[in-house]
Amino acid sequence: MSPEAVLPDALWVNGRPAAQVSALDRGLHYGDGLFETMACLNGRPRFLGLHLNRLADGCARLGLPPPDTAALEGQVRAIAQGPGRAIVKLIVTRGRALARGYGLSGQEEPTHVLLRYPWAGEDAAAAAQGVRVRIGTLKLGENPALAGLKHLNRLEQVLARAECSDPQLAEALLFSSSGALVCGTMSNVFLVHGGQLATPRLDRCGVAGVMRAVVGGLAPGCGIHFQERRLEGKDLEAAEEIFLTNALTGIRPVRELSGRTLAAGPVTRRLQQALAPHLAGGGEAADA
Amino acid sequence: MSPEAVLPDALWVNGRPAAQVSALDRGLHYGDGLFETMACLNGRPRFLGLHLNRLADGCARLGLPPPDTAALEGQVRAIAQGPGRAIVKLIVTRGRALARGYGLSGQEEPTHVLLRYPWAGEDAAAAAQGVRVRIGTLKLGENPALAGLKHLNRLEQVLARAECSDPQLAEALLFSSSGALVCGTMSNVFLVHGGQLATPRLDRCGVAGVMRAVVGGLAPGCGIHFQERRLEGKDLEAAEEIFLTNALTGIRPVRELSGRTLAAGPVTRRLQQALAPHLAGGGEAADA
Numbered sequence A, B: 001m002s003p004e005a006v007l008p009d010a011l012w013v014n015g016r017p018a019a020q021v022s023a024l025d026r027g028l029h030y031g032d033g034l035f036e037t038m039a040c041l042n043g044r045p046r047f048l049g050l051h052l053n054r055l056a057d058g059c060a061r062l063g064l065p066p067p068d069t070a071a072l073e074g075q076v077r078a079i080a081q082g083p084g085r086a087i088v089k090l091i092v093t094r095g096r097a098l099a100r101g102y103g104l105s106g107q108e109e110p111t112h113v114l115l116r117y118p119w120a121g122e123d124a125a126a127a128a129q130g131v132r133v134r135i136g137t138l139k140l141g142e143n144p145a146l147a148g149l150k151h152l153n154r155l156e157q158v159l160a161r162a163e164c165s166d167p168q169l170a171e172a173l174l175f176s177s178s179g180a181l182v183c184g185t186m187s188n189v190f191l192v193h194g195g196q197l198a199t200p201r202l203d204r205c206g207v208a209g210v211m212r213a214v215v216g217g218l219a220p221g222c223g224i225h226f227q228e229r230r231l232e233g234k235d236l237e238a239a240e241e242i243f244l245t246n247a248l249t250g251i252r253p254v255r256e257l258s259g260r261t262l263a264a265g266p267v268t269r270r271l272q273q274a275l276a277p278h279l280a281g282g283g284e285a286a287d288a
Helices: A026-030 A048-062 A069-080 A124-129 A155-162 A210-218 A233-238 A266-280 B026-030 B048-062 B069-080 B124-129 B155-162 B210-218 B233-238 B266-280
Strands: A010-013 A020-022 A033-041 A085-093 A111-118 A131-140 A169-176 A181-184 A188-193 A196-200 A226-229 A241-246 A250-257 B010-013 B020-022 B033-041 B085-093 B111-118 B131-140 B169-176 B181-184 B188-193 B196-200 B226-229 B241-246 B250-257
Touching (some): A020 A111, A026 B026, A026 B155, A155 A169, A155 B026, A155 B048, A210 A241, A210 A250, A250 A266, B026 B085, B188 B233, B210 B266, B250 B266
Parallel strands (some): A131 A169, A196 A226, B131 B169
Antiparallel strands (some): B010 B111
16 A cells, blocks of 8 residues: 655645745644645535634644634635645644743744645545455554544554555554554544444544544434444444545445455445535535 | 743754755654754763664664664764754654655655754752652553654643643653553653662653663662562652653752652662763763
């Protein structure tokens, strides 16, 4: 699963085209910041409101200044402009380190980095036929202070991803140090058992994905009982359907988990159907 | 404990004076790298060999290319040049992200950042009289894959440090999610009980400090029984002496822990005495 080299076709720092950030940035020194990755269709960033809300929540939890959401929205829309598909990544850090060490001088000013990458769009075959997944050996550390956040401390994901060298594998599912099922390296996971839908509660670790929130929000309207709760290995084994979500890929059924064959069942298909207009339409409807 | 604003007086990127790094750097995007912070006396980086060995070990564990230790040594010595005291921080990241996402293209080339800061030297009063410390409320996540490393995922330390707003407090001692005593936000901790010395085993989290290794190595020669082992709250309560270590500060006795008064006892004083020539002499002797 070595990805092809791909570089952004646009790169802005603090609202202006630029290729570099200060070598003093606390994002570099400590991973002291957050990010969002957004799918864009014909210049429209999908679920932009949800992404910026999550960013604002993350800033509050890390003690970063509240972002100027209107200004960021304008910048994201501006860099996303143009026909076709693109991925826009937004990084917000606490800014340049004005003191030595972890402490703050109180004068830090956040850094905003925007990157636009080319994007081929969702993989229709993966959505239809499903993907192969393994269970990762790395166990995620648990810290409620960071749980759910899309922060810049992502070494666990880097190491877990490095375990997936088999190009046939789309993802590794990860457990936490206490034995809870959490998520994939870059996706959230949903299980179906007895027709009911569940996804791991992310109160100790994991990233609370935007697509996870969208899909969870669609379930009741589809007549599907849905719960966030602690899930463990036995729940994964008992699951009749398993699927992954991610802001870029929508819903991907798991067709093989560490050698076990699964089928994309009725709950997965119903949710894919309900999600389809939001994926195609820029997600503005679910974005209110 | 808001630190005064202090900026580096020299800044190099990849061996040349430069103030910026690529906005694509995986250090910024994922905290995908390591760092070292070194005390320098009259142009001599203290314990340089130990710092570079730890860096090489960390690179091996994260799957980063082995650093060119001789070249790095030359760069650190070069930026450290000059009379008086300085702090040199070295950051090594996996380099520019040549692919989107956590995976590697295989073509990444590490980034080296060197920063030199002014330094007033060790705080003699803190070494003599001791420092005030509290117990932090944040619990460190446990991940053996990252334990001991001085990696760039330091949000836990940033958040724990932000708890220490009282300028009288020098440090916060941190426990892990399973209840083990681990370290301070920027120091290692040693306990003395019944004349014997112990420091937390760092097999689940924490940073294995260079000064921790130096002090542990001095103990047998001082006739002090020393062990790395799991320590918990009851060990902290039972300790007759507690001290902190850090590459810049040497040994600092704890004179108050969350309201409890302690004295710098004979074990602490004997180790400070044994350490003194290494602190003053550039640490070359202990550096073999």
